[in-house]
Amino acid sequence: MATITLKGNEIQTVGSLPKIGSKASDFNLVGTDLSRKTLADYSGKKIILNIFPSVDTGTCAASVRNFNKQASQLENTKVLCISRDLPFAQGRFCGAEGIENVEMLSDYATGDFGKNYELTIANGPLAQLHSRCIIVLDETGKVIYTEQVPEIVDEPNYEQALKAL
Template sequence: MANVTFHNEPVTLVGNEIKVGDKAPDFTVLSNDLKEVSLDNYKGKVKLIAAVPSVDTGVCSQEAKRFNEEADKLENVQVLTISMDLPFAQTRWCAAEGVKNLDTLSDHRDASFGESYGVLMQENRLLARSVFVVDSNDQVTYVEYVPEVTTHPNYEAALQAAKEAK
C-alpha cells in the first residue's frame, strides 16, 4: 500500500491500492440531493476523481476550487470531488465558494469509494488526499496518493492526464 501520513503520523489505508492500468472499481456515494451515484453515472466520460478529507479545510477547499476552475477547460472530462462530508455540508460549501463545474459527492454512508480505491484512513474514517484519472472505458490512467494528506496534489500532472485520457 501507499505510504501516507496525516499531520506527519503514518495512517493505515483500508482497501486495495489502485494502479495505472487497473479497471476502475465501482463505488456508491451520495450526491448533494442524497441520490446514489456510481461510476456508471459517468459512463463514456473521462473522470478526474479527487478524494479529500473535508472541503471545510484549507487545502481541500483550495484543491476543489482549483479543479473547479480547470473543469471548464477540460473537454469530455467530469471532475468529481469525494469526501466524507455530509451532502448538506458539501451543498453549503459549494454555494459559499461558487463551485459549479464539478460534482461533490459524499462517501459518508458506506465508505464505498474509500475502500474500493484504498484511500479510507482507518484511524479517522476520512479519505486520504488522492487523485485518479479514469478514461471513458473505465481504465485508470493516472494515480496519485498524496504522501502527506495535508499537502496539495500535483495539479499539473493530474490535469495533463485528464486531457490525454480518451
C-alpha cells in the same frame, strides 16, 4: 497498505490505490441533491476523482476550488470531488464558494468507496476518512493516473493529473 503522514506523523491507509491500467471499481455515492451516483452515470467521459478527508479543511477546499477553475476548460471530462462529508455540507460549501464546474459526491453512508479504492485512512486522528488522492479514468473507466498525496496537508499535483487526460 500505504504510509502517508499527517503533519509529519505517520498514518496508514487500508491498502493501495488501483493500479494503472486496471478497470475502476463501481461506486454508489450520494450527490448534494441526495441522488445516488454510480460510475455508469459518467460512462463515455474522462473522470478526475479528487478525493479528500473533508471540504471543511483549507487544503481540501483549495483542491475543490482549483479543479473547479480547471474543469470548465476540460473536454468530455467530469471532475468528481469525493469525501465522507454530508451532502448538505458539500452543498453549503459549493453555494458559498460559487462552485459550479465540479460535482460533489459523498461516501458518508457506508464508506464503501474508500474501502473499495483502498484509500480509507486506517489509523490516527482522521481514521475512517478518505486520504487525499487523485485518480484519473479514461472514457472506458480504465485507471490512467493515480496520486496518493504523501503528506495529507499538501495539495495534489494538479498539473500531472490534468496532463494525464
